Amino acid sequence: MGYILELRRMTGSRPLIMAGAGVILLNEKNEILLGRRTDNGYWDYPAGSMELGESFEECARREVLEETGLTCGELEYFMDISGEDTFYEYPNGDRVYLAVILYLCRDFAGEMKVQEEEAYEQRFFPIDALPEIPPLKVKSWIFEKVRKYIKSR
Secondary structure (H helix, E strand, C coil), X not given: CCHHHHHHHHHCCCCEEEEEEEEEEECCCCCXXXXXXXXXXXXXXXXXXXXXXXXXXXXXXXXXXXXHCCEEXXXXXXXXXXXXXXXXXXXXXXXXXXEEXXXXXXXXXXXXXXXXXXXXEEEEECHHHCCCCCCCHHHHHHHHHHHHHHHHX
């Protein structure tokens, strides 16, 4: 059982600060890998909460491997997010404020596979043709920052 699930047993659905990491995977066409989540139906990049003793980078690599089957090579720090705009309520009523480091990765290998507990499907999307993303103000801001990054390269 993971750290957050252990905390949830003690705290119920009250708001928690959830430390974690995510990775924006970019292919050779500058397309972003997104997975369609099973819990809310939205498309999102691989991300998740940290386990005890884990670094942000270790968390990012583990989440990508678990969710996509891909192994990350070099990770590039992209940004961190935290604060009021990161509040999210999961469909089950659990509430969190995210404190997350996001990385970019162009260096990945392996055979893509969907982790069916968390996603229905996954595929690469052009930055200007993204599907519906989670209704979090900060997600729109993240993808806009990724768009600017890609277009500046």
